[in-house]
Amino acid sequence: MELSEAVMSIREYFHKSIDEHAKVIDDSRTLLEAPFVQLVEAIAGAFDREGKIVFFGNGGSAADAQHLATEFVVRFKVNRKALPAIALTTDTSALTAIGNDFGFDHIFERQVEALCTSKDLVVGISTSGNSENVVRGLLAARRLGAVTAALLGGDGGRIRALADHALVIPSTVTARVQEVHILLGHTLCDYVEERFFPDAGKNPA
Numbered sequence: 001m002e003l004s005e006a007v008m009s010i011r012e013y014f015h016k017s018i019d020e021h022a023k024v025i026d027d028s029r030t031l032l033e034a035p036f037v038q039l040v041e042a043i044a045g046a047f048d049r050e051g052k053i054v055f056f057g058n059g060g061s062a063a064d065a066q067h068l069a070t071e072f073v074v075r076f077k078v079n080r081k082a083l084p085a086i087a088l089t090t091d092t093s094a095l096t097a098i099g100n101d102f103g104f105d106h107i108f109e110r111q112v113e114a115l116c117t118s119k120d121l122v123v124g125i126s127t128s129g130n131s132e133n134v135v136r137g138l139l140a141a142r143r144l145g146a147v148t149a150a151l152l153g154g155d156g157g158r159i160r161a162l163a164d165h166a167l168v169i170p171s172t173v174t175a176r177v178q179e180v181h182i183l184l185g186h187t188l189c190d191y192v193e194e195r196f197f198p199d200a201g202k203n204p205a
Contacts, residue, residue: 020173024171024177028170031170032168036184047084049119051119051120051121052086053069053120053123054116054146055088056125058134061151061178064178065125067182073085080197080201088108088115095107111137112144116146117144118144119146121146122137124137124148124150124163126153127169129153129158129159129160135159138163147164148162151167151169153169154171154177156168
């Protein structure tokens with residue numbers, strides 16, 4: 001292949017990916033407006049009742065769970081009081097012990113049973129909507145009386161019915177779904193900071 005042909009191929013591939021991303025974003029704008037507003041209110045409700053946000057997922061969704069929990073605990077844009085959030089994907093001793101003793105399908109369920117209360121909002125992340133361990137984690141949260149939410153893809157899979165608040169990205173392409181998940185997560189963090197800490201980061205008059 002000539003270099004010029006290779007460059008054209010790379011450029012075409014680049015624009016194809018950007019176009020796919022833009023289409024999923026555009027489709028999500030209309031479909032997810034109402035459920036997004038509801039999820040924001042659910043997050044605010046958890047903080048109002050002194051609960052926490054609990055995130056979990058597998059693979060890239062595990063990384064997103066940790067990313068979003070960190071944005072709440074540390075900060076998104078402004079210095080403010082830490083907000084209580086955890087990801088159930090970080091404790092390797094718990095994950096490996098539960099996986100070894102009970103099976104991989106139970107790694108989130110067991111932690112939810114130990115760490116969550118009815119004050120919390122529990123968020124499962126799954127691009128397919130069918131991850132068994134996420135299903136079981138949300139079922140455990142429901143048994144405890146916690147509010148449940150999910151970031152999903154495709155048709156929402158089995159998990160959609162288990163979430164009080166589900167954001168289902170209209171794509172079956174894992175990468176596109178994950179890209180919108182993190183955009184929505186960032187938007188959630190941004191709004192929560194504005195709502196709870198409207199004066200943070202502002203210079204006095």
